[in-house]
Every structure is written in C-alpha cells, then in structure tokens.
Amino acid sequence: MRIDLHTHSVVSDGTQTPTELVHAAREAGLDVLALTDHDTASGWDEAVTAARETGLQLVRGMEISTNHQGRAVHLLAYLPDPTHPGLAAELARIVEGRGSRAPAMIAALHRIGIELTLEDIAAEVPGRPHVADALVRKGIVASRDEAFADYLNPGRPAYVDRYAVPLDTAIRLVGAAGGVAVVAHPWGRGRRGSLPAAEIERLTRLGLAGIEVDHQDHDADAREELRAIARDLDLVATGSSDHHGLGKVDHGLGVNTTPVEQYERLLDRAAAAARASGRVTPQVVG
Ligand code: AMP
Ligand code: ZN
Ligand code: FE
Ligand code: FE
Numbered sequence: 450m451r452i453d454l455h456t457h458s459v460v461s462d463g464t465q466t467p468t469e470l471v472h473a474a475r476e477a478g479l480d481v482l483a484l485t486d487h488d489t490a491s492g493w494d495e496a497v498t499a500a501r502e503t504g505l506q507l508v509r510g511m512e513i514s515t516n517h518q519g520r521a522v523h524l525l526a527y528l529p530d531p532t533h534p535g536l537a538a539e540l541a542r543i544v545e546g547r548g549s550r551a552p553a554m555i556a557a558l559h560r561i562g563i564e565l566t567l568e569d570i571a572a573e574v575p576g577r578p579h580v581a582d583a584l585v586r587k588g589i590v591a592s593r594d595e596a597f598a599d600y601l602n603p604g605r606p607a608y609v610d611r612y613a614v615p616l617d618t619a620i621r622l623v624g625a626a627g628g629v630a631v632v633a634h635p636w637g638r639g640r641r642g643s644l645p646a647a648e649i650e651r652l653t654r655l656g657l658a659g660i661e662v663d664h665q666d667h668d669a670d671a672r673e674e675l676r677a678i679a680r681d682l683d684l685v686a687t688g689s690s691d692h693h694g695l696g697k698v699d700h701g702l703g704v705n706t707t708p709v710e711q712y713e714r715l716l717d718r719a720a721a722a723a724r725a726s727g728r729v730t731p732q733v734v735g
Pocket of ligand 4: 455457512633691
C-alpha cells in the first residue's frame with residue numbers, strides 16, 4: 450500500500466484540478482491519497498467523484514493556517530466535519546484575510562517599481578503563491594521560491610500579514626469537528642525552534658494526534674528525531690509529498706509515504722474523534 454497524506458490542488462495553491470490530481474495519484478502508483486488544500490474543503494466533492502471513478506482511496510482533509518507564538522504553523526486536519534460552525538467560521542476568516550490582501554501586496558510591489566495587477570494574479574483566492582507565480586510569468590523571478598525569498602517572505606518588501614487561527618484553538622476545533630489533527634512539516638523552514646519536543650508534548654495534551662515526519666523540508670536527522678518524539682508521545686508519524694503540481698519542485702506524488710500501520714492508527718483516531726464529537730464526519734472513499 451502506497452499512502453500519500455498531504456497534497457494540494459488548484460482550489461488552493463496546487464496547479465492540478467482535484468480530478469487531475471486523483472488521476473495523477475493513480476498513475477504514480479498510489480493506493481491512498483489525502484487532498485489537503487489550504488483552509489478549505491471546496492475541492493472535496495470533485496475529488497470524491499474522481500476517486501470513485503479510478504478506484505483510488507481518498508481521505509478528505511485540509512491544511513489549516515495557524516499562528517503559534519507569532520510564527521506560521523500548518524495543521525493538517527483529516528476527516529473533520531467542515532460544517533462545524535466554529536471550524537467553518539475560522540476557515541472563512543483565514544480565506545477572507547488571504548483573498549483581501551492582494552491589493553496591499555500589489556501596492557507594496559509598486560513602491561519598489563514592480564507593476565502587477567489583480568488580473569495578472571488570476572486566482573480566486575490570491576495567496577502569496579499566486580503572486581509568486583505572477584512574478585514568474587512576468588519574468589521578474591525564475592521560480593516561486595525565488596519570489597518568496599526576494600519579495601514575499603516576512604521581512605521582504607511585499608510581505609503583508611494576514612489572519613491565522615491560534616494553533617491551540619485550531620487543535621481544539623479539529624477535535625470538536627470530529628477530525629484528526631497532525632502538525633505538517635513541524636521542523637520545516639526553521640520551525641524547529643518554535644516547536645521543540647516539550648511544546649509538541651503540550652500540544653499532544655490538547656488533542657494533537659500526529660506529526661508529519663517524512664517531508665522534504667526535513668533532513669535525515671530531523672526525521673529521526675521527530676520519529677523518536679512521535680514514539681515517545683504515542684503520536685501517529687506520517688509521511689507525505691506535500692505535492693503542489695508544478696508549484697513546488699521535488700515534491701512529486703509519493704516522494705514520501707505513510708507506513709500502513711501508521712495510516713491504520715490515524716483511521717482509528719478518526720473513528721474515535723468522530724464518535725466523541727457527535728458530528729457527521731466524512732468517511733474514507735473507496
Ligand atoms: P499565504 O497563505 O498567502 O500567506 O501563502 C502561504 C503559502 O505559501 C504556504 O502555505 C505555502 O504553501 C506557500 N509558501 C510559503 N513559503 C514558500 C516558499 N518559500 N516557496 C514556495 N511556496 C511557499
Ligand atoms: Zn501550499
Ligand atoms: Fe504547509
Ligand atoms: Fe501543504
């Protein structure tokens with residue numbers, strides 16, 4: 450069984466439609482795929498239809514933008530009820546914050562002599578990756594990564610802050626919605642300092658169920674240490690590609706996978722969370 454539990458479609462900042470993503474997953478030899486677009490369930494229905502057609506097992510999830518001590522932490526939520534009022538309200542607030550800051554980014558770029566329009570960005574919810582893609586299309590930078598490094602990361606000239614849910618609140622809400630919370634790439638991009646083992650232990654007491662261990666942003670040492678932390682805290686240890694289509698190089702489908710025994714533990718946690726919440730939660734398709 451090949452299991453990839455973290456991927457993105459055009460519904461957020463991937464470059465494939467949910468249908469294309471499901472077909473690509475099949476072609477890549479995956480048996481189980483989780484669709485985890487940023488802060489939204491709006492790709493789920495299309496992905497379910499495609500999964501039924503291809504026989505791929507589909508886990509409905511999302512990757513929630515959270516704030517932890519002033520820094521961004523991404524929280525994967527598997528099989529939550531997206532209509533849970535508290536969760537839905539926070540997701541709407543994040544998406545609204547992301548969508549409404551494009552004009553401020555355009556103005557900031559204008560101040561340093563780069564002319565970009567909303568039409569150039571061409572995304573329903575224009576996040577920083579879409580601004581980055583527009584800068585690539587204009588020939589101003591060569592890649593998304595370069596756009597972030599030169600213009601869009603915190604401290605760079607076109608960075609504009611937006612709302613993110615406090616991490617503790619997000620973990621509680623995912624549980625209340627009957628879902629399973631897993632911290633995405635906990636030590637990626639310099640996050641190691643803000644999520645030491647003691648902090649992961651505190652989050653576990655709040656209801657955190659797992660951490661993403663095998664991810665391209667983790668080197669071999671980080672993976673080994675995170676696997677040990679997961680073992681000590683009885684957390685599920687996942688592995689995934691964080692595939693974004695053409696939006697991220699070196700994140701091809703299945704580049705990291707989740708061992709079947711860890712996947713089964715995740716599903717057990719999901720069943721327990723669903724029962725405890727009393728919500729009607731989505732089931733794995735297929
Ligand atoms: P936003 O939510 O609009 O602030 O955009 C944040 C998203 O941009 C993250 O969720 C990542 O998927 C993506 N991102 C952040 N840093 C980079 C980077 N250096 N290269 C490519 N994508 C990035
Ligand atoms: Zn993304
Ligand atoms: Fe992420
Ligand atoms: Fe992601």
